[in-house]
Amino acid sequence: GNSVTQMEGPVTLSEEAFLTINCTYTATGYPSLFWYVQYPGEGLQLLLKATKADDKGSNKGFEATYRKETTSFHLEKGSVQVSDSAVYFCALSLPFQETSGSRLTFGEGTQLTVNP
Amino acid sequence: DAMVIQNPRYQVTQFGKPVTLSCSQTLNHNVMYWYQQKSSQAPKLLFHYYDKDFNNEADTPDNFQSRRPNTSFCFLDIRSPGLGDAAMYLCATSLRGGGETQYFGPGTRLLVL
Numbered sequence: 001g002n003s004v005t006q007m008e009g010p011v012t013l014s015e016e017a018f019l020t021i022n023c024t025y026t027a028t029g030y031p032s033l034f035w036y037v038q039y040p041g042e043g044l045q046l047l048l049k050a051t052k053a054d055d056k057g058s059n060k061g062f063e064a065t066y067r068k069e070t071t072s073f074h075l076e077k078g079s080v081q082v083s084d085s086a087v088y089f090c091a092l093s094l095p096f097q098e099t100s101g102s103r104l105t106f107g108e109g110t111q112l113t114v115n116p
Numbered sequence: 117d118a119m120v121i122q123n124p125r126y127q128v129t130q131f132g133k134p135v136t137l138s139c140s141q142t143l144n145h146n147v148m149y150w151y152q153q154k155s156s157q158a159p160k161l162l163f164h165y166y167d168k169d170f171n172n173e174a175d176t177p178d179n180f181q182s183r184r185p186n187t188s189f190c191f192l193d194i195r196s197p198g199l200g201d202a203a204m205y206l207c208a209t210s211l212r213g214g215g216e217t218q219y220f221g222p223g224t225r226l227l228v229l
Contacts, residue, residue: 032216032217034217036220038156041223041225042222042223043120043122043204043206043220043221043222043223044159044206044208044220045220046217046218046219046220049217051216087156089158093216093218094216095216096147096210096212096216103161104159104161104218106158106159107158108157108158109156109157109158111156
């Protein structure tokens with residue numbers, strides 16, 4: 001079956017530190033890959049996505065590259081801010097099927113705390 | 117701005133008292149999803165609609181029902197809430213053929229007393 005594995009959290013960094021959150025996946029077929037961010041008490045916001053191998057998604061200083069050879073989609077940011085403190089979810093979806101929609105398979109989530 | 121809206125943001129109900137959560141969208145997406153999320157765990161898919169076609173997940177309790185009267189609106193009905201149903205409920209939408217991206221609303225936090 002399909003699965004997503006994220007690095008265990010929580011992760012605590014100082015402001016301006018480099019961030020990496022590892023994400024690997026297992027999927028049949030050709031998934032699209034996503035990073036969602038969830039701030040306290042809020043819904044999930046799409047952070048970035050990539051739909052095919054070697055694509056790089058980027059947004060707000062965050063980047064992730066779809067690596068088919070290593071089945072990975074690691075999230076990186078060069079200099080984190082206090083406002084980046086949130087839970088980050090890696091996810092995959094496969095092409096639409098009527099019985100499952102564009103089902104999202106999520107990783108466990110990684111809590112990031114950035115201290116001033 | 118096109119968006120997914122959920123009302124209310126916070127809902128308090130009593131044990132066993134039916135409750136309805138609502139979701140609306142201005143994205144004109146043909147697929148709508150309901151998720152349950154507990155304690156910052158990964159969201160768990162309850163069911164989805166593709167247009168008017170309802171698709172229930174195999175492990176979604178019968179206590180949870182849904183209605184989609186039109187493209188823009190979708191409702192989650194919990195017929196007899198138990199203490200274990202206290203959670204964040206997230207609505208999401210996607211466009212079939214639109215790259216499979218799901219867009220989430222802000223969520224409704226349900227408290228069961």
